[in-house]
Amino acid sequence: MRRASSRSRSTRGPAAEASTRRPPAALWRTLQRIFTLSRPYRLRLYTAMALTLAASAIWLVVPLGLRSLLDAVFVEANGRLLDRMALGLVVLFLVQALVGFGGRYLLEWTGERIVADLRQRLYAHLNRLDFRFFANQRTGDLTSRLTNDVSSVRNAVTNALVNLLTQALTLAGSVVLMVTLNWRLSLIIFAVVPPTTLAARYFGRKIRVLARAIQDRLADTTAVAEEALMAVRLVKAFAREPYEVQRYNAAVENLFGEARRRVVISQIFWSVVGTTFMMALVAIFWFGGTEVLAGRLTAGDLVAFIFYAFNIARSVGGLSQLYTVFNSAAGASERIFELLDTTPEVRDAPGAATLPPVRGAVRFEDVSFQYEPGRPVLRGITLSVEPGETVALVGPSGAGKTTLLNLIPRFYDPTAGRLLVDGHDLRGVTLRSLRTQIAVVPQEVHLFGTSIRENIRYGRLDATDAEIEAAARAANAHAFIEALPNGYDTTVGERGLKLSGGQRQRIAIARALLRDARILLLDEATSSLDSASEALVQEALERLMTDRTTFIIAHRLSTVLHADRIVVLDRGRIVQQGTHAALVAEDGLYRDLAALQFQDTTVSG
Structure with a gap:
């Protein structure tokens, strides 16, 4: 009995799909699962974090250097001190650049390595899942999880991780130094931070839900395009190009709608945060100016304070943006972890034995x-x-x-x-x-878009060229292969579309012959062939079935x-x-x- 086609499954609506999804996990728990992938690279990660934090700490010293430089000019009128301070700042910038480069390189290397491991782990897990799982999934959706969703996670574990460390230390250090310079001015910034944090949490949750929806809609567009392109012969035979374009356009418009909603929410959030901090800076300029006029603050102190205020504004804004990035990554990673948490129904039992060479009963x-x-x-x-x-x-x-x-x-x-x-x-x-x-010759032969030689070798990866040619001769395939422009090195095209049905079938038989298995399964292997091709295939099948337990449909x-x-x-x-x-x-x-x-x-x- 045939399973439902992937095309019919692709027509499921969003509501039907949503009914099978898990509710979003807590953000921290999801991110924790992402970053546990870094355990094999802990030494690099810790070194990178130390260098990144050192670079951020150096940057925090810069406003203090500027304060001393300005005071040397406006307060002490000391030219030699001015020269020393300028030279010291140049050295400080060079050291900060070198240390920052080392930290960012190691952090991004670790992030890229985590993403590569995640792709490999996800693909290996997909290959372990059973037929029942694939019968209920669309290939385009799985491809989207392997590419688009992993790319979203990549943003969180590369640039976002670097910026998180930098912005967090910059924020903490700027607050401490700002309070040390003038605690009265610090109160203005402290009044802004709590409402900004609450806004980040509120908008972040909405962005995370939308990020998950965007990844789902992106998977829909991938699935629609992949199905139509794989069935291009059917599409053109029924002149359904406009219909397929309409289907794809509808999927893209759904994706655009979700993306637009995320843009609206993100920009409202950024407008609120930006306006709040700009108003706080205006207040700092005014109050700081009154402190200078009152003699409680020097011009250098005010400039340093303004630098730290800008640092805090930039850090809070950056952390808010990172919060949305991490929420987007969490939405994508939930789809990835859903796959990784899927347990195949057909799997090796605990303590399963290796089946010895069989006779075929x-x-x-x-x-x-x-x-x-x-x-x-x-x-x-x-x-x-x-x-x-x-x-x-x-x-x-x-x-x-x-x-x-x-x-x-x-x-x-x-x-x-x-x-x-x-x-x-x-x-x-x-x-x-x-x-x-077990060797299988299916009704619908699948060939990979490589050479004929590699397609036959798929039956036994360590086979020699001589063994491949012998299998092709036994499958009545050698003659037509030799007649091709590049012989066994001829590329067959995606799914073997450059070959006829009978030629594809004989390559599949050669592949089964090369496997030399004791049990053979033939699923309607000649049902769609013409009489001449069927005779050649039937003769090859008779050779293949010799001394093997064979089941034929x-x-x-x-x-x-x-x-x-x-x-x-x-x-x-x-x-x-x-x-x-x-x-x-x-x-x-x-x-x-x-x-x-x-x-x-x-x-x-």
Whole structure:
């Protein structure tokens, strides 16, 4: 039974998707998960933090140097002191630049390394997830999480992390030094900070929710574009280019709407914070001027104080901006961690054993299966297949043939009953040791956009060129490969679109031959081929099936007439078993199917 297509799943609306999402986790807890990825690089990170803090501390000394320089001119009228102070400031700037460079380089290196590790970890986890997970996901959404969402996290762990350390120390140091210079002026700044902090929290939460929504809408646009581009032949065949453009435009407009709302909220926040601090600076200028006129403050003190006030305003503004950046990163990272927290249903059991080399005996013991509760696809299947036996699975569409085949390599686990290979319960062996002993030739052959040689080598990565050529000869593929401009080094195009269906099928057979597995699964391997291609493929399949336990799905009964056994499925149950001759001799579903397909010929044993 076929699963729903990815295209039909892509039409789910935002409301349907939102119902399956978790509520946002606390910001700190989410960021903590991001930064725990830095543990392998703690030494670099701590060194970077120390250098960054040192650079920020040096910068805090600059206003004090300016104060001394101005006082040397306006208060003491000391030219030699002026020269020394100017030279000291130049040295201070050079030291600050060198230390700041080292800190920023190490911090950004660590951030980029964390992002690279996150991408690798996420992709490795995606490859461990089972078929049921992918049946309920859109490829475009997963691609978006791997690219766009990780890029959002990258902003938090590179530039934002550097700025967080710099702005935090600048804020704390400026406050301390400002209070030391004049505590009366400091009260003006202190009156501004609390409402600004409350505004940051309020607007930050809204921005975080919108950031998550933007990442979801961005995933929608990626999914729509990817689906249409992958089905470009279908789109053009039905002249649906305007329709697909309209679908993509609608997704982009939804994305724009969410982005516009975030811009509005962000700019309102920035306008409020900026106006508040500018008013505070005006108050400082006025009150500081009165303090200078009263003789309680020198001109140098006032200039230093104004520098620190600017530092505080810039730091609070910067930290507020960082708060929105971290909220955006948290919204994106939640989508990433949702994937990382997803546990595959089909996985190695604790203590699972390695399956030894098999002879190919396969046994189904009262196996039942359902994709969704209450809708069984297989019911009480009991079937024993001997090593080297060829078994054909036939039956009407939806009878459960493909599902039965998918249970053998554990793409799914039975809902009830068990499946054994050479007496080993498949749930008790590792997935890798099982699947390396199974070869699959599917109906829809997937080829990677590399060379023919690399596509065949995918069956066994350590195969030599001679072994690849031998497999191609056995698959009746060598002749057409040699006729191509670059032979085995010819690039086949994405999904092998440069080749015909029969050519792609023979490359898939060569790949299976190279794998040399004892169990072979053929899913309607010749159903879409013309007569000439089918003859070549059928001859290659006969070589491939020799001395292997083979399961064949075929709608055309002419391709399975010589199978050792034909198993007839209907509504998830085995209703008949036997050879072609025996089954057409008895009343039943198989004879009805044979009569339909061979109605223009004589049905015989």
